[in-house]
Amino acid sequence: MTSAEGEEMLRLEGVSKRFPGVKALSGIDLSIRKGEVHALLGENGAGKSTLMKILGGIYQADEGRIFIEGSERKFAGYNDAIAAGIGIIFQEFSLIPHLNAVENIFLGRYLTNRFGLMDKAAMKRSTEQIFDELGVQIDLDVPICRLSVAQQQFVEIGKALSLKARLLVLDEPTATLTPNEAGHLFKIMRELRAKGVAMIFISHHLDEIFEVCDRISVLRDGANAGHADVGATDVDALVEMMVGRRIEHNFPPKPQPAPRGRKVLEVPEIQLAKGGPVNSFTLHEGEILGFAGLVGSGRTELALGMMGADRVHRKTVLRNGKPVRLNDPTEALANGIGLLPESRKVEGLITDFTVRFNISMNNLGKHKSAGLVSQKSEKQSANELARRVGVKAPSIETRVATLSGGNQQKVVIARWLGHASEVLIFDEPTRGIDVGAKAEIYSLMRELTRQGKAIVMISSELPEIVGMCDRVAVFSGGSIVATLEGDSINSGDIMRHATTGGSQ
Numbered sequence: 001m002t003s004a005e006g007e008e009m010l011r012l013e014g015v016s017k018r019f020p021g022v023k024a025l026s027g028i029d030l031s032i033r034k035g036e037v038h039a040l041l042g043e044n045g046a047g048k049s050t051l052m053k054i055l056g057g058i059y060q061a062d063e064g065r066i067f068i069e070g071s072e073r074k075f076a077g078y079n080d081a082i083a084a085g086i087g088i089i090f091q092e093f094s095l096i097p098h099l100n101a102v103e104n105i106f107l108g109r110y111l112t113n114r115f116g117l118m119d120k121a122a123m124k125r126s127t128e129q130i131f132d133e134l135g136v137q138i139d140l141d142v143p144i145c146r147l148s149v150a151q152q153q154f155v156e157i158g159k160a161l162s163l164k165a166r167l168l169v170l171d172e173p174t175a176t177l178t179p180n181e182a183g184h185l186f187k188i189m190r191e192l193r194a195k196g197v198a199m200i201f202i203s204h205h206l207d208e209i210f211e212v213c214d215r216i217s218v219l220r221d222g223a224n225a226g227h228a229d230v231g232a233t234d235v236d237a238l239v240e241m242m243v244g245r246r247i248e249h250n251f252p253p254k255p256q257p258a259p260r261g262r263k264v265l266e267v268p269e270i271q272l273a274k275g276g277p278v279n280s281f282t283l284h285e286g287e288i289l290g291f292a293g294l295v296g297s298g299r300t301e302l303a304l305g306m307m308g309a310d311r312v313h314r315k316t317v318l319r320n321g322k323p324v325r326l327n328d329p330t331e332a333l334a335n336g337i338g339l340l341p342e343s344r345k346v347e348g349l350i351t352d353f354t355v356r357f358n359i360s361m362n363n364l365g366k367h368k369s370a371g372l373v374s375q376k377s378e379k380q381s382a383n384e385l386a387r388r389v390g391v392k393a394p395s396i397e398t399r400v401a402t403l404s405g406g407n408q409q410k411v412v413i414a415r416w417l418g419h420a421s422e423v424l425i426f427d428e429p430t431r432g433i434d435v436g437a438k439a440e441i442y443s444l445m446r447e448l449t450r451q452g453k454a455i456v457m458i459s460s461e462l463p464e465i466v467g468m469c470d471r472v473a474v475f476s477g478g479s480i481v482a483t484l485e486g487d488s489i490n491s492g493d494i495m496r497h498a499t500t501g502g503s504q
């Protein structure tokens with residue numbers, strides 16, 4: 001702990017914010033000390049991002065006061081927040097992809113030499129010093145779009161520190177990191193903490209909270225639901241604070257023996273760009289087949305490739321024993337194969353349209369009679385699906401653009417749960433989804449398989465791979481290196497194959 005322990009960096013008093021039709025925040029109080037990592041928890045739509053946007057000067061609160069080191073501050077825009085020592089690392093980075101790390105860090109405030117000219121050497125030196133202190137190695141000469149997501153995140157942190165941030169907000173920073181990268185981020189956070197930097201950490205992974213945080217504040221429905229010291233609470237208590245009830249963490253029971261219905265999909269041979277041996281796999285009616293492996297190991301590439309989503313891998317696959325050539329995802333859909341993509345905002349949703357439209361868009365055929373879509377049946381079904389996955393919105397007529405990130409994901413999941421596809425490919429289905437909704441999505445997936453659907457679940461979350469899958473294909477370096485069943489579906493075996501390419 002630092003000498004600064006106990007000194008207050010930030011205090012929020014009675015912060016409220018209303019959007020049309022939604023009271024996003026009501027009377028929030030929050031206190032963050034210097035040199036602490038403070039977790040901000042809450043279900044999707046609880047108000048975490050809105051609160052952080054107020055702190056970052058992006059939104060203005062309707063009511064409430066912000067104190068930095070004891071003095072009241074008013075933020076008319078994000079420059080005021082930066083001047084007050086606040087640095088926010090959002091999930092969608094604010095970096096310019098084709099500029100390098102130095103140019104990004106000094107964008108708009110270039111250092112100049114005594115002749116008034118841009119002092120590139122000084123900016124580079126300063127950037128090197130920041131990264132040295134963070135203990136990260138970043139190639140300063142390449143555009144940041146060529147860096148990994150983790151490295152881009154470190155550049156964001158470096159930028160905030162170069163702007164002299166003393167309070168860093170990290171909004172779901174680990175959502176797109178590998179476990180190793182997340183470990184590196186935590187190491188950096190501990191070092192910053194030791195230097196007295198205060199941090200607000202948002203994550204839906206409760207194990208991370210216990211690994212890296214000191215204290216916790218929980219929001220529920222836009223209001224304070226409680227505060228706790230990490231040492232004096234546990235996962236169950238936190239979950240109850242977040243959702244107001246106890247949640248069953250267990251996965252729905254797997255059918256025993258593992259389902260081996262007829263073969264609904266056979267993928268004979270696909271070679272991925274990464275090289276390695278060709279891949280083949282079979283999917284059976286009623287089963288959940290996991291695609292496990294490290295980020296970049298080829299899981300998504302294979303799933304997209306077999307659907308004809310890219311020209312490179314177009315191949316003939318067997319659907320119910322019959323050869324079909326899939327040229328694009330629309331053809332895959334026509335053949336009863338649906339994909340819930342990973343980057344939902346880009347690929348999955350039309351955010352200017354309503355929740356109802358986005359849930360129903362691929363399912364209208366189900367509600368047709370005599371050639372006409374029954375509005376009543378379509379609306380009822382959209383309502384029911386939205387309710388089941390727990391979409392939090394004023395109504396299904398709300399525009400998706402105004403929903404929280406997690407709730408947008410639930411909308412895509414609701415669409416596919418209602419879809420008639422016999423084969424469903426879920427790519428990272430619970431990323432950014434809160435604990436309560438996760439449990440619901442797991443049981444809905446199991447229900448779909450009981451109805452005879454077959455699911456491929458691509459996931460970086462080992463517990464859900466182990467808890468949900470009947471068989472697991474483990475990827476390494478662009479190939480399936482092992483297919484595990486029964487008791488060999490465990491974290492140790494999966495990681496061993498994923499990291500050694502199955503050679504041990």
Ligand SMILES: Nc1ncnc2c1ncn2[C@@H]1O[C@H](COP(=O)(O)OP(=O)(O)OP(=O)(O)O)[C@@H](O)[C@H]1O
Nearest residue numbers: 019024044045046047048049050402403404405406
């Ligand atoms: N610009 C906006 N217009 C209308 N409503 C909004 C807007 N931004 C947020 N909201 C609403 O405010 C509430 C809080 O959303 P917020 O994004 O803060 O939640 P969150 O806790 O960050 O959720 P998640 O875990 O899903 O990221 C939600 O009901 C959301 O629909």
